[in-house]
Amino acid sequence: MASRLEEIKADIKAINERHQRYNFRQEEEQGESFQWHRESPLSAENDVVGMEGYEETLLDWLLSEERRDLMISVWGMGGSGKTTIVAKFYNNREVKKYFQCSAWITLSQDFVVENLFKSMIKEFYKAGKDLVLTDIDKMGYDGLVRTIQEYLQQKRYVIVLDDVWSLNFDLWRQIKAAIPSTRNRSAIMVTSRMEEVASLSFGIPNSIHHILYIERLPENKAWELFCRRAFTNVPNQRCPLLLEPTAKDLVRRCKGLPLTIVVLGYLMSSKEKTELEWKKVCQNPNWELINNPRFEREKYILLLRFHDLPYHLKHCFKYCCVFPEDYLIKRKRLIRLWIAEGFVEKIKDKTLEEVADTYLEELVCRSMLQVVKKNHFGRAKSVRLHDLMRELGLSISKGEKFCVSYNRGEGEEVANARRLAMHKCDEDIPRCFDMSKLRSFFVFATETTMSSQSYELPKKFKFLRVLDLQGVPITILPDEIGELFSLRYLNLRETHIKEIPKALGKLRNLLTLDICDTKVEKLPTSAVNLHSLCNLLMYHYDPRRSKSFDFVSGTKVPFDISKLESLQVLASIEADDDIVRTLGNMTQLRRIGITKVKAGPQVWQLCATIQKLNLLRSLFLMSYIGHELNMNYLKHPPPLLQRLTLVGKLQSVPRWFGSLNDLTFLFLKCSILKENPLLKIHALRNLRRLTLSNAYEGNLLHFHPMWFPMLKILRLWNLSQLNKVIIKKGTMPDIEDLWVGGCCMLKMLPQGIEYLSKLKELTLDDMPVEFVEQLREGGRDRPRITHIPQINHYYRISGKMHHESLS
Structure with a gap:
């Protein structure tokens, strides 16, 4: 074994020398992996031909x-x-x-x-x-x-x-x-x-x-759809005459199935526009397989697309198959898993998360993943595998022993699996499998699982890198967790765990720890040894208190958090004087959430600390109940800030708001401002989502022309003195979602709402009866909202919430 290790080291050294000699790094950075896109992966999502x-x-x-x-x-x-x-x-x-x-x-x-x-x-x-x-x-x-x-x-x-x-x-x-x-x-x-x-x-x-x-597409529509995908950068998306015979031959082989045409189109769009290169695909001997009546043509074309993927994307695609059928895969969860598995290559001047984001966009652009939800500025928030894609991925993964999904009574493939996903586990996790070879272990909680009382984890996870138990009702994490030296990703979100064992501190390679929405109130002091930790997620969100002040709570950290020098995400911790003082040393932080911030010296120190976090993209601050959150002590906010949430009383709108050029998300709650906040934030040209919840005590909100040019979502909650909203023509031209709730003094619809031509949804929550009556059929304001497709009305009777549509 020692001799073999020396040979491997020599091989690695030789590879590295060739890598530098032939300058592969430069080619990779400029090559297909990061320059493949010619359009946004989401831009053609709803493009439909022939239907x-x-x-x-x-x-x-x-x-x-x-x-x-x-x-x-x-x-x-x-x-x-x-x-x-x-x-x-x-x-x-x-x-x-x-x-x-x-x-x-x-x-x-x-x-x-x-x-x-x-x-x-x-x-x-x-x-x-x-x-x-x-x-x-x-x-x-x-x-x-x-x-x-x-x-x-x-x-x-x-x-x-x-x-x-x-x-x-x-x-x-x-x-x-x-x-x-x-x-x-x-x-x-x-x-x-x-x-x-x-x-x-x-x-x-x-x-x-x-x-x-649904019939197959006729030949002319199939050709139109293929050209849209294969020639996105060609004028009028027309096929060059030289390629047309070969291209039409390829399209005919798709037999009019839109999915296979789209996938083949994206495949060919990445090829050189030469007759020789295209004929290589057309003359591939594997095409002959489709003459077998038992062979599914569409799966073969998808297989072609898979084989055309770069090596790193093949692993990332197959990894999506660990999730159950039709499962909504959260973007952030997926990219953190890819990083933990080592699929993401470090690129100069990019974080691993940024590189992994590019991988996901490529898979979406190549139609290997479907976007299900987008965030407020059009980025994929959750994705899903088409069932044909999943069948393909599972078939390849099983053959390569890459990953196996287990359902009750289907255990023959498990023994040699390196990644095991349990999709049906209504009783204790089976202990009959040899877990010693596993690299990744997932348990997906079914609805019946949630009624179970407790679980015991199998032992002997000797080489485990990923342990994902999200939603599984385990109550105890065994001390043996400390023996998983290779563990890089531990997800305990939404479990019933109350305490993290001290043995957690032995996990020196851990990159992500997720204990959100568990019953854990305090980290063990041994967690100070997690020097590789990049993502520490431990906030607790209570949906029943979403309209209350303390809808989010943090977790106590009984040690010097600044010793975790690799942390990039820290959400959320309870403030104390030591933590506030030392956070400024954590210069790698991209996201931070802090709760229970006290007025006075603690706020002063916090503002001085935040000024040092030049890489910060997301900031969540919640004051201690009854304390003021005076953010005017912050002179120079982080220059790259994109998301800002402030929960607590503000003395005034911070002067530095106008300098947040990259801000896309702003949430002000319980600010109780006397001055109109719009006067200082309307110039935020990149703002996509704005929420004002009990944030303003004035009686008028006036939206002037040219204000909020990129805003998509506006939410006005619990503005108790607000009695008039004026919307001038030319303001918020892109707004799609408007929510007005708990504004008890507002008796009439915002003036000028008819100018919001792109508004798709209007939601009224706990509004005065006379306000709502004017919007019903025959009401005075009804003609002004006929352009809005969906109008929701929520109201309470005897403490119970009801819903009706006013569309």
Whole structure:
């Protein structure tokens, strides 16, 4: 073994010498990995070709004269565009106005009815996190059925069940029991690649059943879609004449399936525009495999796309397969996992997170990942694998022993796996597997898991790098955790753990520790030894207190936090004099959250400390209850600041607000300002999201022309003295979401709201009755809001929150 190690060292040294000799580093920095994009990976996300007629058909069915409920089945091959078509219909402005509530549920192949109902309820209530029933995860079948029936009663609703693989009579009978027949043209839509599901007689009384078959794209539309993807930088997106015969041959082989055309188009867009290079793809001998009737053509084209990925992106793509089917993968979680696994290469002048972000954008741009949600400035917030992509990734991963997903009774592949993801674990984690070879271990909590009382972790994780137990109701983290010397990523978010063992301090290689929303109130003193730690996430968010002052709490740190010199993310800690004084030494910090900040010397010292954090992008400060948060002591804010949250009374609007040129997110809560804050923040040209919650005691907010040119979201909460809002033409030209809540003195709609032509959603929460009545059909202000597709109204009766649509 010693001799072999010496040989490996010699090989590594030789590789490094060749690396420097041939200047590979310069090529990598300038090459495909970071210069591949020619457009934003999100810019063409909703670009659809050849599907316009389907949307018109769905609208015709919806708006027909018959006053009965609708049952619509949409079916076609995998990758034919079923979900895209239904999504365009679902998001259509006229459709949004027509239905009072909606839910989109993507089903796994072996879904549980109770889980479907819980997802449905959460979809209905998603407009406000605080409105979700707190005991929903504890409800049984009968309670869930009653909740849905009560919510949907007298409402016109649309429910989409996406990607249904099977729906037998007994299963449908259970679903149908929860969904009332309203006889007012409510709609249930099902998408499926199975003809027997689409043709199923659903037996809904007084309903009409329509079936929409999604055909393959005709040749001309297939060619148009391919050219849009393959020739994004060519004038008019036209194929060069020299390449046209080869390109058309490639398109014909896609057989009119949009997904495979898009993927092939992106594949060819990265190739040199020469006939020889394109014929290499066309003449690939593996194309002959598709003549086998059992071979799925679309999967082969996806396989071509996978093999064309750079080496580092192949690992990143396969790693996404550890997540369950249709799982929403958070961007930050994914890139931290990639870093922990060593998939992300260090590039000069870039952090590993920035490099990993580029990897994710490339996978999105190449159609290997789908963007599900974006943040306030258009960046991917969560992504998902298309089911065909996931099948491909799992197949490759199993063959390479890269990763294996375990469901009950499917353990034959587990023994040799290097990465194991347990997707169904309703009892204790099985101990029959040999865990000694694992590098990564995931447990994904199902809804039934959440009712379990406690878990014991398997032992012998000798070489483990990643341990992800998010949402699993374990109560104790064993001391053996300290033996995992190679551990780089530990995720205990939303578990029931109350205490972190002292042995945690032995994890000298740990990069990420996530204990958010656990019951841990204090870190052990041994954590001071985690010198490699980059991300320390330990805030506690209480959705039931979202409108209260202390909706977020931090964690106590009983040691000198500045000794963790590698920290880039620290969210959130409880302030004390020692911590505030030493934070200025942590010059690598990009994000920090501090709670319980006291007025006086502690604030002075904190402001002096923040001035030293030149790399800071995100700052969250919450004062101690009743204490003033005087930020005027801060003379020079961090120059790169993008997100700022201040919770606590402000003496005045800080003078330095106007210098925050990169700020995209501003949240002021309980500021109780006498002066109008808009006068000092309107010039923030990059601001995308602004929230004022109990932040201003004045009675007028006046938005002048040219103010907030990039603003997308505006939220005005609990402004108790506000009685008038004026919006001049030319202000907030891009705003899409306006939320007004708890403004008890505001009796009328903001003047000039009709100028906000891009407004997609208006939400009213706990507003005066006379304010709301003016917005109903026939009300005085109704004509001024007809351009807004979705208008929500939340109100309380006997302490219980209710919702209605005013669209």
